[in-house]
Amino acid sequence: MKIVFTFPGQGAQIPGMLQDVPHYVQKAERIIGASILDDEKAFQSTIWIQLALFLKGVAVAERLIEKNVCPQFVAGHSIGAFAAAVISGVLTFEDALKMVWHRAKRMDEAYPEGYGMGVICGLTEREVKKAVDLAYHVQFPVHLSNINAEQQIAVSGSWQGIEKAFQFAKQFGAQKTTILQVPIPSHSPLMAELSEELLDLISKVPLNDANIPYLANRTGRMLSDKNKISEDLALNVAFPVRWNDMTEVCVESGADCFIEMPPGHVLSNLVKQAHETTRQIVVDEVGLEATQYLIKKWKEQDE
Amino acid sequence: MKKITRSWTQKRDQKLEKLESINSLLDGKFIDTSRIVEVMEALIEPGSKVVLEGDNQKQASFLSQKLVEVNPSKVHDLHMIMSSISRPEHLDIFERGIAERIDFSYCGSQSLRVAQMVEDGTLKLGEIHTYLELFGRLFVDLIPDVALVAADKADKDGNLYTGNNTEETPTIVEAAAFKDGIVIVQVNEIVDELPRVDIPASWVDVVVKADKPYVLEALFTRDPQNITELQILMGMMAIKGIYGKHQVQSLNHGIGFNTAAIELLLPTYGEQLGLKGKIAKHWTLNPHPTLIPAIECGWVESIHSFGGEVGMEKYIAARPDIFFVGKDGSMRSNRALSQVAGQFAVDMFIGSTLQIDREGNSSTVTAGRLSGFGGAPNMGHDPRGRRHSTAAWLDMIENPHELSKGKKLVVQMVETFGANKKPVFVEKLDAIKVRNEAGLAIAPVMIYGDDVTHVVTEEGIAYLYKAEGLDERKKALAAIAGVTPFGMESNEKEVKKLREKGIVAYPEDLGISRVQAKRSLLAAQSISDLVKWSDGLYEPTSKFRSWS
Numbered sequence: 001m002k003i004v005f006t007f008p009g010q011g012a013q014i015p016g017m018l019q020d021v022p023h024y025v026q027k028a029e030r031i032i033g034a035s036i037l038d039d040e041k042a043f044q045s046t047i048w049i050q051l052a053l054f055l056k057g058v059a060v061a062e063r064l065i066e067k068n069v070c071p072q073f074v075a076g077h078s079i080g081a082f083a084a085a086v087i088s089g090v091l092t093f094e095d096a097l098k099m100v101w102h103r104a105k106r107m108d109e110a111y112p113e114g115y116g117m118g119v120i121c122g123l124t125e126r127e128v129k130k131a132v133d134l135a136y137h138v139q140f141p142v143h144l145s146n147i148n149a150e151q152q153i154a155v156s157g158s159w160q161g162i163e164k165a166f167q168f169a170k171q172f173g174a175q176k177t178t179i180l181q182v183p184i185p186s187h188s189p190l191m192a193e194l195s196e197e198l199l200d201l202i203s204k205v206p207l208n209d210a211n212i213p214y215l216a217n218r219t220g221r222m223l224s225d226k227n228k229i230s231e232d233l234a235l236n237v238a239f240p241v242r243w244n245d246m247t248e249v250c251v252e253s254g255a256d257c258f259i260e261m262p263p264g265h266v267l268s269n270l271v272k273q274a275h276e277t278t279r280q281i282v283v284d285e286v287g288l289e290a291t292q293y294l295i296k297k298w299k300e301q302d303e
Numbered sequence: 304m305k306k307i308t309r310s311w312t313q314k315r316d317q318k319l320e321k322l323e324s325i326n327s328l329l330d331g332k333f334i335d336t337s338r339i340v341e342v343m344e345a346l347i348e349p350g351s352k353v354v355l356e357g358d359n360q361k362q363a364s365f366l367s368q369k370l371v372e373v374n375p376s377k378v379h380d381l382h383m384i385m386s387s388i389s390r391p392e393h394l395d396i397f398e399r400g401i402a403e404r405i406d407f408s409y410c411g412s413q414s415l416r417v418a419q420m421v422e423d424g425t426l427k428l429g430e431i432h433t434y435l436e437l438f439g440r441l442f443v444d445l446i447p448d449v450a451l452v453a454a455d456k457a458d459k460d461g462n463l464y465t466g467n468n469t470e471e472t473p474t475i476v477e478a479a480a481f482k483d484g485i486v487i488v489q490v491n492e493i494v495d496e497l498p499r500v501d502i503p504a505s506w507v508d509v510v511v512k513a514d515k516p517y518v519l520e521a522l523f524t525r526d527p528q529n530i531t532e533l534q535i536l537m538g539m540m541a542i543k544g545i546y547g548k549h550q551v552q553s554l555n556h557g558i559g560f561n562t563a564a565i566e567l568l569l570p571t572y573g574e575q576l577g578l579k580g581k582i583a584k585h586w587t588l589n590p591h592p593t594l595i596p597a598i599e600c601g602w603v604e605s606i607h608s609f610g611g612e613v614g615m616e617k618y619i620a621a622r623p624d625i626f627f628v629g630k631d632g633s634m635r636s637n638r639a640l641s642q643v644a645g646q647f648a649v650d651m652f653i654g655s656t657l658q659i660d661r662e663g664n665s666s667t668v669t670a671g672r673l674s675g676f677g678g679a680p681n682m683g684h685d686p687r688g689r690r691h692s693t694a695a696w697l698d699m700i701e702n703p704h705e706l707s708k709g710k711k712l713v714v715q716m717v718e719t720f721g722a723n724k725k726p727v728f729v730e731k732l733d734a735i736k737v738r739n740e741a742g743l744a745i746a747p748v749m750i751y752g753d754d755v756t757h758v759v760t761e762e763g764i765a766y767l768y769k770a771e772g773l774d775e776r777k778k779a780l781a782a783i784a785g786v787t788p789f790g791m792e793s794n795e796k797e798v799k800k801l802r803e804k805g806i807v808a809y810p811e812d813l814g815i816s817r818v819q820a821k822r823s824l825l826a827a828q829s830i831s832d833l834v835k836w837s838d839g840l841y842e843p844t845s846k847f848r849s850w851s
Contacts, residue, residue: 245419252412
């Protein structure tokens with residue numbers, strides 16, 4: 001059995017999600033020198049959403065590894081990639097946290113209002129690209145963003161641009177269009193400046209090659225090289241997350257079990273849909289004990 | 304003219320020298336399981352042409368896993384030749400620098416990684432072949448220096464038994480053995496006496512017992528439970544409007560649910576039509592479990608197979624009048640010969656596809672994925688070198704003249720919208736984009752439109768061989784393309800004309816009522832029904848069992 005740890009990105013956050021990981025919160029507060037919030041009001045800002053997702057991902061993954069549930073691959077979606085990189089040993093918790101803190105703050109400042117993300121279901125990448133190209137206007141930009149599944153693709157940009165892209169998408173036969181709970185135009189060229197800044201920042205951080213292969217957001221490649229991974233961590237904010245490719249490369253590389261770090265089950269649903277024969281564990285739903293039990297049982301069955 | 308002076312035994316000398324270097328590790332032809340990496344490092348020269356047996360089903364999985372463990376400073380830049388890239392380590396050897404270049408046929412289960420590695424330059428693409436072309440090149444310009452293959456059993460002398468899953472092993476070994484290549488074989492077990500000899504010991508250099516039996520996939524089992532009524536309707540149309548109409552005696556079926564439906568309709572609907580004994584008697588295909596009811600009802604006279612199918616062994620052993628079975632009772636498959644048979648000796652190929660363009664060209668390649676061809680194009684074309692005639696072949700002659708010749712029936716069977724809810728009929732094949740992205744010399748088209756004689760959809764049949772000119776061909780396709788954008792261009796008046804001319808037939812033209820297409824028409828409704836038909840001889844793997 002080959003296991004992938006998956007780490008969710010923005011949209012998965014749930015108020016109060018850090019209550020069961022107080023040590024990580026305290027450790028993080030000491031590093032950034034601020035109190036960390038995870039209530040409903042705080043989650044109106046991307047800053048606290050990103051911090052909470054990072055902390056929770058690392059905390060739960062480390063607990064699983066302590067319980068001898070170890071991944072052969074790690075794949076994080078967007079901010080989840082930072083937690084994945086920590087678990088794969090590329091950078092320390094402290095350095096990753098500083099990067100996340102900077103990334104989140106700057107994203108929050110960059111587009112205070114009028115921008116966000118949406119998702120289109122039922123169209124292919126090529127069809128969404130066409131909708132986005134037709135909807136694009138310099139004043140109201142919109143871009144093709146995360147490719148979560150073959151026919152579940154995000155768009156990112158100004159609200160006007162997104163609305164217009166939705167209109168074209170419906171003309172092309174989209175089944176569903178939804179606005180996401182993400183108040184910033186993430187994973188689009190609108191974040192290019194920030195990605196350059198992060199590239200500069202990460203170049204000063206001591207790095208190691210991954211001891212667990214890491215799936216790159218931007219290219220969908222499986223990586224171990226520290227420089228390529230750090231480049232992905234910095235640049236992914238300005239490029240679509242190729243989640244569909246990331247999980248497919250895992251499956252082609254022999255992965256047959258995906259364990260999703262809390263909160264939520266968004267990533268498991270996507271993987272299950274694309275790869276019916278794989279096993280899924282949603283830690284948020286079954287808990288740590290049951291996760292450990294299932295893995296032990298399946299390993300025995302396989303032998 | 305001057306005679307050159309050289310040694311004419313260079314390759315043989317080099318081979319002997321290499322084998323000599325591992326003499327201390329050899330006990331006859333046998334080496335210890337734990338020494339295989341060392342042996343590969345000694346025998347495989349950097350830059351060699353290496354055939355690693357990754358078939359459609361059987362995988363030389365022990366040797367492929369051990370090849371990843373060789374030291375890349377000793378073994379590197381290999382030119383791999385593989386009919387199927389199917390396991391993760393088949394690509395890991397490129398990431399580690401052990402291999403550099405590849406010529407292959409099929410890589411369905413690794414198609415994204417292959418596309419990524421081609422783009423990144425990690426893997427240099429030779430050519431993508433059909434099986435027969437690749438086997439052919441093993442004897443021309445891709446002659447292997449080393450062959451790494453898998454067998455079930457070896458005896459003490461190194462004779463091999465490959466049994467049901469013989470597939471292409473003899474072909475690969477022959478190409479290496481008679482041109483001084485080195486043949487290394489993994490076996491599941493070593494026995495005193497083989498059930499039969501499939502490959503003689505004199506063709507083999509090194510035998511190693513694998514730590515685990517080779518990996519074998521059950522790829523050709525289709526659970527009847529998943530056959531839809533739409534597929535049944537299409538199957539009925541095909542049986543009446545193609546098999547029966549043209550008296551198709553010999554054929555190959557693809558692996559889709561469409562053709563599984565046909566297999567299960569022969570003993571019921573085919574029988575009602577009085578076609579038993581008149582059609583579908585001789586088959587080239589893997590031992591599809593869904594063919595069991597037709598065999599049991601006396602429809603089938605012979606089946607030659609490319610490979611085996613997990614679970615069918617005992618059933619096949621008990622039906623030697625139908626299958627190619629050795630004295631020992633196990634089937635002998637052979638991919639090369641079955642592909643030749645499917646190319647030249649059958650009346651009809653029928654299979655499914657993912658995209659068809661306006662001219663009838665089809666492809667299973669989709670954006671960002673490079674999946675290759677396998678064997679479908681060998682069978683899915685009209686071989687111009689064919690000279691024997693059969694009733695069905697002659698029936699394709701539309702305008703007889705002094706030198707007229709027949710045509711193989713090449714049938715594509717698709718629902719107008721694919722599993723992804725996108726139209727199968729498209730303006731432009733994704734294959735064209737993939738050609739550009741991967742820098743291929745030609746677009747990876749599975750079957751060319753001018754080879755296709757019939758297309759079947761849930762709307763009806765287009766008899767493309769009857770169409771005069773490209774324009775009529777396009778109109779015939781549009782008439783059965785349903786509510787796809789391309790289908791909606793067809794108009795009632797034109798369709799009426801095409802139906803009158805017999806170029807298009809809708810179910811009612813064939814005397815088939817859509818409400819007839821019920822699941823109760825299938826000779827078996829489930830895998831357990833198939834087991835019953837086989838009198839318990841078919842033993843499906845746990846994956847296909849709803850009971851334990």
